[in-house]
Amino acid sequence: MKKLFIVLLALAVSFAFTQATDAKKKKKKKSKYKVMEVTNGGSISGKALFDGATPPKDETKTLTSEQSLCGDTLPAEKYLINANKEIKNAVVYLSDIKEGKAAPKEKALVDNVMCAFVPHVSVGYKGNEVDIKNSDPVFHNVHSYIKGKTTYNLGLPDQGSMVTKKMKRDGIMEVKCDSHPWMLGYVFISQHPYAAATNESGDFTISDIPAGSYEVKAWHEGFGEVSLGKITVAAGQAATATAKFK
Numbered sequence: 716m717k718k719l720f721i722v723l724l725a726l727a728v729s730f731a732f733t734q735a736t737d738a739k740k741k742k743k744k745k746s747k748y749k750v751m752e753v754t755n756g757g758s759i760s761g762k763a764l765f766d767g768a769t770p771p772k773d774e775t776k777t778l779t780s781e782q783s784l785c786g787d788t789l790p791a792e793k794y795l796i797n798a799n800k801e802i803k804n805a806v807v808y809l810s811d812i813k814e815g816k817a818a819p820k821e822k823a824l825v826d827n828v829m830c831a832f833v834p835h836v837s838v839g840y841k842g843n844e845v846d847i848k849n850s851d852p853v854f855h856n857v858h859s860y861i862k863g864k865t866t867y868n869l870g871l872p873d874q875g876s877m878v879t880k881k882m883k884r885d886g887i888m889e890v891k892c893d894s895h896p897w898m899l900g901y902v903f904i905s906q907h908p909y910a911a912a913t914n915e916s917g918d919f920t921i922s923d924i925p926a927g928s929y930e931v932k933a934w935h936e937g938f939g940e941v942s943l944g945k946i947t948v949a950a951g952q953a954a955t956a957t958a959k960f961k
């Protein structure tokens with residue numbers, strides 16, 4: 716009886732151990748993006764559109780300080796949708812690309828201009844630097860988060876103050892100001908260069924994509940995330956896709 720117990724115990728321990736190592740292996744599986752040379756790549760371009768009857772109106776933020784510099788109210792810039800229902804500041808990206816070109820080396824920028832973050836939404840690349848700057852003659856405290864966890868918390872006391880930081884993690888970085896509760900901006904930090912923010916006409920272009928089939932997604936601060944489906948890119952060819960939000 717005792718022997719049987721020991722055998723069973725040994726089995727249970729070995730089972731638990733295998734489970735634990737399996738879990739570790741699974742965790743490790745989140746594959747890193749691999750840089751390779753892309754020749755004769757294809758592109759995906761298109762628009763972000765509001766796919767409903769009446770697009771939401773942008774919100775208005777009421778200032779609780781700095782009115783003499785920045786006025787009583789500011790546009791939230793959350794819903795920048797023109798008469799053709801074209802949406803600005805959506806970020807379209809390839810969600811499952813494993814290898815491709817290197818990310819451009821340009822720094823990202825988060826500037827404080829007239830009590831708002833400029834640009835309101837931008838795309839940055841993991842591993843690159845971001846300049847966080849104050850163009851206002853008032854104190855701003857830039858506090859950023861990815862998934863609710865602080866990435867930077869910086870006091871920028873003077874006009875012209877600037878701090879340069881590395882973007883170590885990918886994800887949607889929310890940028891707030893601890894001094895001015897109405898201030899909000901975003902840097903979409905991508906692990907790879909295949910991500911683009913839409914312009915005033917809702918346009919985006921993602922280029923130099925190695926031929927293949929890719930899952931394309933789009934994120935917007937007000938609408939959340941949508942899938943554009945699997946898009947096939949042929950070598951040297953231009954594919955199109957539409958991000959529909961509602």
Ligand SMILES: [Cu+2]
Pocket residue numbers: 827830854855856892893894895898
């Ligand atoms: Cu501020």
